[in-house]
Amino acid sequence: MTSLLKVLLSVDFGYASIRMASPLILAALGGIFSERAGVLSLGLEGMMLSGALAGFLGSFYSGSPWVGVVYAGLAGGAVAVIYAAACITFKANQVVAAVGLNILAQGITGLVFRGAFGITQDLHQAPAFQPVAIPVLSKIPVLGPMLFNHELLVYAAFLLLPVVVFVLYRTTWGLKLRSVGENPLAADTVGVNVTRMRYTGVVISGILAGIAGSLLSIAFINTFIENITAGRGFVAFAAVIFGKWTPIGVFLSALLFGAADALQLRIQALGLPIPYQLMLLFPYLLALIALVFSGRSQSPASLGSPYDKSGRS
Amino acid sequence: MRNHVGTTIGRDQRMIQPGQTQSKRRGSGFSWRGTLAGIVTPVVAVAASLLIGSLVIAMLKVNPLVAYSYLFSGAVGNLGQLTGTITNAIPLIFAGLAVTVAFRGSIFNIGGEGQLYMGALFAILAGTMLKLPPGIHLLVALAAGAVGGLLWALIPGYLNARRGLNEVIVTILMNYIAQWFISYLVHGPIREAGWNPQSRMVAATARLPILIHGTSLHVGIILALIAAVLMHILLTRTGLGFAIRMVGSNREASRYAGINSARVVILTMCVSGALAGLAGASEMLGTRYRLLEGFSPGYGFDAIAVAMVGRTTALGTVLGALFFGALRSGATVMQSGTGLPVVAVYFIQGLIILFMIAGSSVNFFKNLAPKKEVTADDKSAKSTAVS
Numbered sequence A: 001m002t003s004l005l006k007v008l009l010s011v012d013f014g015y016a017s018i019r020m021a022s023p024l025i026l027a028a029l030g031g032i033f034s035e036r037a038g039v040l041s042l043g044l045e046g047m048m049l050s051g052a053l054a055g056f057l058g059s060f061y062s063g064s065p066w067v068g069v070v071y072a073g074l075a076g077g078a079v080a081v082i083y084a085a086a087c088i089t090f091k092a093n094q095v096v097a098a099v100g101l102n103i104l105a106q107g108i109t110g111l112v113f114r115g116a117f118g119i120t121q122d123l124h125q126a127p128a129f130q131p132v133a134i135p136v137l138s139k140i141p142v143l144g145p146m147l148f149n150h151e152l153l154v155y156a157a158f159l160l161l162p163v164v165v166f167v168l169y170r171t172t173w174g175l176k177l178r179s180v181g182e183n184p185l186a187a188d189t190v191g192v193n194v195t196r197m198r199y200t201g202v203v204i205s206g207i208l209a210g211i212a213g214s215l216l217s218i219a220f221i222n223t224f225i226e227n228i229t230a231g232r233g234f235v236a237f238a239a240v241i242f243g244k245w246t247p248i249g250v251f252l253s254a255l256l257f258g259a260a261d262a263l264q265l266r267i268q269a270l271g272l273p274i275p276y277q278l279m280l281l282f283p284y285l286l287a288l289i290a291l292v293f294s295g296r297s298q299s300p301a302s303l304g305s306p307y308d309k310s311g312r313s
Numbered sequence B: 001m002r003n004h005v006g007t008t009i010g011r012d013q014r015m016i017q018p019g020q021t022q023s024k025r026r027g028s029g030f031s032w033r034g035t036l037a038g039i040v041t042p043v044v045a046v047a048a049s050l051l052i053g054s055l056v057i058a059m060l061k062v063n064p065l066v067a068y069s070y071l072f073s074g075a076v077g078n079l080g081q082l083t084g085t086i087t088n089a090i091p092l093i094f095a096g097l098a099v100t101v102a103f104r105g106s107i108f109n110i111g112g113e114g115q116l117y118m119g120a121l122f123a124i125l126a127g128t129m130l131k132l133p134p135g136i137h138l139l140v141a142l143a144a145g146a147v148g149g150l151l152w153a154l155i156p157g158y159l160n161a162r163r164g165l166n167e168v169i170v171t172i173l174m175n176y177i178a179q180w181f182i183s184y185l186v187h188g189p190i191r192e193a194g195w196n197p198q199s200r201m202v203a204a205t206a207r208l209p210i211l212i213h214g215t216s217l218h219v220g221i222i223l224a225l226i227a228a229v230l231m232h233i234l235l236t237r238t239g240l241g242f243a244i245r246m247v248g249s250n251r252e253a254s255r256y257a258g259i260n261s262a263r264v265v266i267l268t269m270c271v272s273g274a275l276a277g278l279a280g281a282s283e284m285l286g287t288r289y290r291l292l293e294g295f296s297p298g299y300g301f302d303a304i305a306v307a308m309v310g311r312t313t314a315l316g317t318v319l320g321a322l323f324f325g326a327l328r329s330g331a332t333v334m335q336s337g338t339g340l341p342v343v344a345v346y347f348i349q350g351l352i353i354l355f356m357i358a359g360s361s362v363n364f365f366k367n368l369a370p371k372k373e374v375t376a377d378d379k380s381a382k383s384t385a386v387s
Helices: A002-009 A011-036 A044-062 A065-089 A094-117 A143-147 A152-170 A172-182 A184-189 A194-220 A232-242 A247-270 A276-294 B032-059 B064-076 B079-104 B112-129 B136-163 B167-187 B220-237 B239-249 B251-256 B261-288 B299-309 B314-338 B344-362 B376-386
Strands: none
Touching (some): A002 A011, A002 A247, A011 A044, A044 A094, A044 A232, A065 A094, A065 A194, A152 A194, B032 B344, B064 B079, B064 B314, B079 B112, B079 B261, B136 B167, B261 B299
């Protein structure tokens, strides 16, 4: 118990929490754009996975992780377009579409990776982001090494929060996006293009999820492995629900789930006498318990239902 | 219609459910046009997916015809492979029926994989620890498997019905929890003495007998087919089946009609979970005899594709399961023959699901189907959907 407390209070744990949370933050904040526009963000897993592979390939072939990030965003966005087409244009059931999309992404990434590198067990490393210590701030005791010695994308994930808050609540565009998710008929009546807003929301979530995926492959472990996301997209989706669809709530939930991930890593690394499998299930268990105790919350009113101009839905 | 946190299920949305998109089966009785459309969409979806798959395979510098011929011969080339395909289809039939029954109630049980693992665990515990006469031991082990899946599904069912939690995210999280929990058990508490992390062997008295000597095909296929028939009867001929479909088409309206929809949701998840549990149990008692971590190649997820291709009917699910069982066994042979990874199957599966969605929604076969009449049911659905 005391050793657990030691872990929780250590600088390493704080550092790892921030690190593990940042892909969740990126993906979950992106998910808000999709969900607030009325489209379920259950496809985040597939978008993240595609981004992880595209980021790795981009970095591997160009030699620059920045190219990788651009590729990752494009790949996530492209996958999002497929999902948006199914949900918005074809008015498909969004859960089924997301399940199909996630399976498809797993298949494509596996095929492309094997296609590019063959069926070998060799580890292929791509140029990756290095931690950048922020001058002065990183010298602060405790907080410095915890907060100000990360990869640039990690900082970007945290800086995204105020941007999302501003865009959603302080711009006309944000108002339109939210109105489309709450009452598409009313939004349509006042001249908002519901279809376009929803496509935009989903594609933004795809781009951010793609970049979140690239964090895993070219910032944290520098390689791609099949199914590298291992359900993090779903955890991000849970963070959107647990955070009650507000940027700050979602940000804090993602931080919490990231900390759970970091905790299991730290405990494994220290070799505490807890079976590692039980540690690995901990973040999912925490997400589940969080959802159970978050109680009923108000989701965007038209979330999950397609918009039909003739008023049939 | 808002039913719970995440998803909103409107009648117009449930495109894939049979009888909804093409024809109204009630009243006019059997409609060959509707049935034809019901067959054509999956066939077109599968064909289109295989076609796109062939383009991708060609891009990977493998001749698609060669790849598919390996796939085909690996699935049905000889007796061993044919029976292997059918054996693969057994857990897929159970798990596919699990998805189907939940789907009819507009519940998305994405947790088949976790329920399958818990079913396997319970079946293994009953199969290795109890000492019972042959026959009875098998029945007890199967029942234990069903209970394992049921209990695991009861949690999301309860949380959805009583607490309004989105069952999709709950079942997904529970999949991971179940898989790591099983991994912990086979490495620790129920590990057999020896090198490999695995449970002990199921007692001979609790095994599903092999049907054709020298092959892997076991009695589970008969049980799976019986389950499919029972499912058909449940959905079309019983009060519970009616309640499930009614709650599935409109949870609010069925509450006004006097149906305890929360209870029906929980019952639906119980039936679904028990079936998924049987998928795990059949795999344990008929094929593997031991519990290993990660023994399922994703049957619980394949089951979703199976149910989609089967248009969420019992018969369709059986056919879908046979198709995906064939794809699975063929993929292994394709991998050794051409070097194409087994994940190629995921690619084709995902495409099939998306094409099924697109096909049902575009509805190329509108002209084939009888003229749709607006019924009272439709009107009520519209009025609630708008609100």
